[in-house]
Amino acid sequence: MRVRKAYVQGRFGQMHVRMVRPQAAADKRPLVCFHMSPYSSIIYERWLEEMGRDRLAVAVDTPGFGESDPTDTPPAITDYAHAMIDVLDGLGLESADLMGYHTGSKIALETVLLIPDRIHRIVMVSAPLWTEQELAEVKALYGPEPLSDDGSHLAGWWQSAVRWSMDGRTLEDIGRVFWARTLNPAISWWGHAAAFAYDSAGAIPKVQQPILILNPEDDVWQRTPRAKDLLVHADSRIHDLPGWSHGFLDLKTVETAAIVRPFLDPGVDAD
C-alpha cells in the first residue's frame, strides 16, 4: 500500500503528513504518529504501510522538521502538541490513538493531556526519565551544532546513526532516512531542547488512558523503566525489546505490529 503525502494548515504554517488509508472501510481508530528529533515522518514509512492495512495511519512532520514549517522561535513540547491538534482537526479526526518516538512520545503525552476526550490509547517508543545530572549531560550533548568545513559534523551524525542502529540495519536502511536528520541544521536542535525541558515524570501520572511503552535497547533504554511506577491505567505497561534498537520499525515491522495491535484493539483477535 502506497504512502500518500499531503499538507494541512496549522498555527505555525503548513504541516506535512504521510498517510496510508486502508482499502476497505476501517472500523478501527486512526493511528497518528510523531517522530523523534531531528528526523521526520520518514521513519514511519514502512510502519504506516503495515498499520494502514486496517486503519488510517498517519505520521506528521513536527514543525521545523521534514517539510513542516518551523515555529518562529524555539518551541515547547506543548507548542508541538497544539500543532498536532491542528493536524487532527485538519484531517477531520474526532478521535485517534497516538504513537510517539522519543521526542514524539513527549508530544503524544502532552497532546493527550490537552485533548483527553479525543485520544484513546498511546504507544510510546521510550519514555526516558532523567536525573538532574543526566539531564545536564544530555542538554550539553544536543545543543546547536556548528557546521564544519570538512564535513566532519555530517560524518559524526552518520556514525551516531550507525552506532545506535540495531543489528541487521544496513547502511542502505540508514541512508533512506538520514537526509531528514541533516535538514535545517540551524534549528534542528530545537526538538531536543523542547524534549529535555518537558516534565515527563509530571505528565505520565496525569494520563488516564492506557499507555504502552516500547523499550528497545537504544541510547535511552536504561532511563525508561523508571516510568513504570508512574503509569495509572491497569492496561498500561512497559514492553522491553532487548536486542532491538533504532531501525526496528523497519526491520521488525510485523513483529512490532503484533505487539501494538492487541494493545490498540483490545478484544479483537489478532489476524
Next chain:
Amino acid sequence: MTAASVPVSRRYVDGRFGQIHLRVAGPVRENEPTPPSATGLLPLLCFHMSPNCGRIYETIAGAMGADRLCVAPDTPGFGESDPPPSAPAIEDYAAAMIDVMDALEIERADVMGYHTGSETCVALALAAPERVRKLVLTSAPIFTDEELVWFRDHYGKPELSADGSHVAEKWRGFLTWAGPGWTKEHVAVQFADALRRPDISWWGHAAAFAFPMGEKIKHVTQPILVLNPNDDLVEHTRRADGLMQNGRIEDLPDWGHGYLDIHTEAAAALVRAFLDGDQP
C-alpha cells in the same frame, strides 16, 4: 521590476509516476486552480538540478511570484516527489512536468531550468512546443565524449560508508562549488536534499548525461536565454553558442552556485527583462 516578495507554499499534484511535490508562489490564492494570473503574465515553471529539489528556487519563486504564478516542482524521485519505476530519461521528466501543467490547468508557460533542469526545459519545449513560450536555462552544458566518461563515473550511484566519509566528501564538494557569498549555512539548507534516496538519486545525472543537449537545443524554436554563472559547467555551456536558433548566452562571471539565493533581485530582473520584453 518588482522588488516585492510573496509567500511560497507547498502542495502535491498527481502525475504519471505518483505524487509530485511543488513549491508555488503567485498573486493567486494557494490551492486554487491556477490560470494565468491577474497580471496577465504567463506562469513560470522552474526545474531544479540533480540531485537537490525545488527548494533551490524557494527564494526566487517568492520574488517572481509577485507578478506571476511561479511553480517549482520536485523532479520525480527527488525531494518529496514519487520516483519513476525505473531509471528515466529526460523526456520522462519532461512528461511529468506536463502532468504538473495539466494538474494546475496551465495551458502555456515560460520555463526555467538549472543544469539537469535545463535539459528538461529543452525536452519539454520540443515535446510540447505550443505549451512553452520562452526558456531560461542556468547552464546549457554540451559535453564531449571524454567528459561524459568522467562525469558518468563521478556521478554514479554513491557508495555508502560506515564512517560517514561519503557524506563528508559530498559536503566538501558542495563547498568547493559554492559561489561567492554562499555560506556554509546556505549550503546546509540545500544539502540535505542531495542525501535523499541514495539508491536512486543518481538517476537524474544518468538521464542528464544520456541527453544529447547539443543535438536537441538546435531544434528549439522558442527564445532561449542561457545564464552562465561561473560554476562547474561554465566552459561546457559556452559550446551552446551558435547552436541555438533563437538564443543567447549571458555570462555571469561573478556569480556561482547559490546565486538564486544571494542575487535574487538581480536574477529576477534579468529573467523578467527576457520574459516580459518585446520578443514574442
